Amino acid sequence: MSKGEFFVGWSAETHRADRRFLLGAGLGLIAGGGVLGASLAINRPPIGDGIWDQGTPHTLRGILSRAPYPILRTRGLDGDVRTVFLASSGKTAPEIDGRYFDHGADVSGTLITRGRNAMLAVADVQAAPSGFDTADLAAPAAVDRGPVMLVGEVLDAKCWFGAMRPGYGKAHKACAALCARGGLPLAFCQIGACGDGLDAPLLLNENGLAFGRAVLPLVADPVMLQGRLAAVGDVLQVRASFNSIRRL
């Protein structure tokens, strides 16, 4: 920098050498920022193909059950008997009048799906027309699939199904805790399969019931659990005592 090129910020003139340097530095920083931003965005872990289609309302007819989480057993999706989990449009369980449970009902809302997993964000519930045959929609008895030891993450099913994208991991921990606190179903994704996996068993205690808030401190942390796998119709469950879940 020559004597005549002393930079004075408040001056109306900027010397040519400063202008040249600033132009080069500015363009370099802008281009570097663009490359850095794109690189950080592209190098992200997989998210999975879950989706919440909020533009297409559905009305599913089936039988409502309360435990361990509110579900609808229905033939309304593809003709097969399927279990559709139920949620509100937020991070809470749906508010459904008790008289509808264990009876045929028409449940309206928008679908959140990942693979064959489905959840309905409930907007409205009406009693099904009289004469609706619910004979084959009752939840079957649980079939024990034996002991299992899993390493992975406790997450809320709604976000993992597609309400959030991505809906797992540390950044999502507070959201998962709110969903769990609000009574939404918990699931368990195995390490390495939280992003691109299509199945995560429902997480229940050893008696097949929801954990409640006791499990909140463990949500979204890497944990190992020992329990038993069980199948209830088309829903896979992992049942484990709270004490068998250990933070890694």
Add this chain to the structure above:
Amino acid sequence: MAHGYKIIQWTPFKKSYDAALLLGVLVFISAYLVGALAFAPQGERALPIQVALRALGACAFSLLTLILLIGPLARLSPRFLPLLYNRRHLGVTCFLLALIHGALVLLWYHGFSDLNPFVSLLASNPSYDSIQGFPFESLGVIALLILFVMAATSHDFWNNVLGPNMWKALHMLVYWAYALIVAHVMLGAVQGEKSPLHAIVVGASAALIALLHVVAGWRETRRDTKLADAKNDGWLRVGPPNDIPNSRAHIVTPPEGERIAVFRDGARIYAISNVCRHQGGPLGEGRIIDGCVTCPWHGFQYRPQDGKAPAPFTERIAVYRTRIEDGVVFVHSDPAPSGEEVAPSVIAGAQQ
């Protein structure tokens, strides 16, 4: 120099600086959005709001890294001084990006439940005893509060109200904010990544900042260890007068106290404190413009004969007596009484 405390004293340079800043932010965020949304595998596109809050956080972190790099770079080369001049614009922009990032996080991850989002933010995760489960959000909240205080007091009005020392101390909190943000990212977003790129970028950014500060500090320390030759009567040897470039200074370090900048203005030799009253800038690395010593950092000016800023400004710095003896300039290590005008030494035989 600003006196009437306008929000911004626009100059063509400042407009270009802010335009480049705005363009840089837009390019970074656009590239992030395009990278995340356009290059995602079919059916695996993240939600735009989740991409946006990530992009804003990454942009704020990158901008804060740049802000902290400019200081030592400007100490190592005057080439970078133009970047320093409007650094506070970068700081305010960084705070705004971080604020929007925080607002989106609050809305998206902590909203839509029956719990107050602020309660959820601060109390939903009490795992302070766990590295993997650590509530990294709280670190981001503290950093955001620091950035807010800095952005709110960034104007020279607050420098004047708080005083330069208090203002400087307050704004040194930026290092705590950066450390908190590094921990916020490392204990949060980075833990969910499969690629090491994010950890490498954050770690390398922090390491580069530390390295440049150490190098710049080492150079300053080395300069301070070269104490000026002092006579018993307090006079310090500066050197031959013509070794001082015209309108420039030699900086001498007395055994005690602040450095002294000895300026040559034609045939006249003046000595003033090396420390600018505005933000502690090195006046000895400035030059004399229109008869005033001009600070290289923000252009604050002082008359070399009495250390007063030209009217209507009121800042004042210490001035020192000089003398020329046997072709050598000496400066006395004790400042002249405050407000007293000190006559310059005149180089014999030189044209003034």
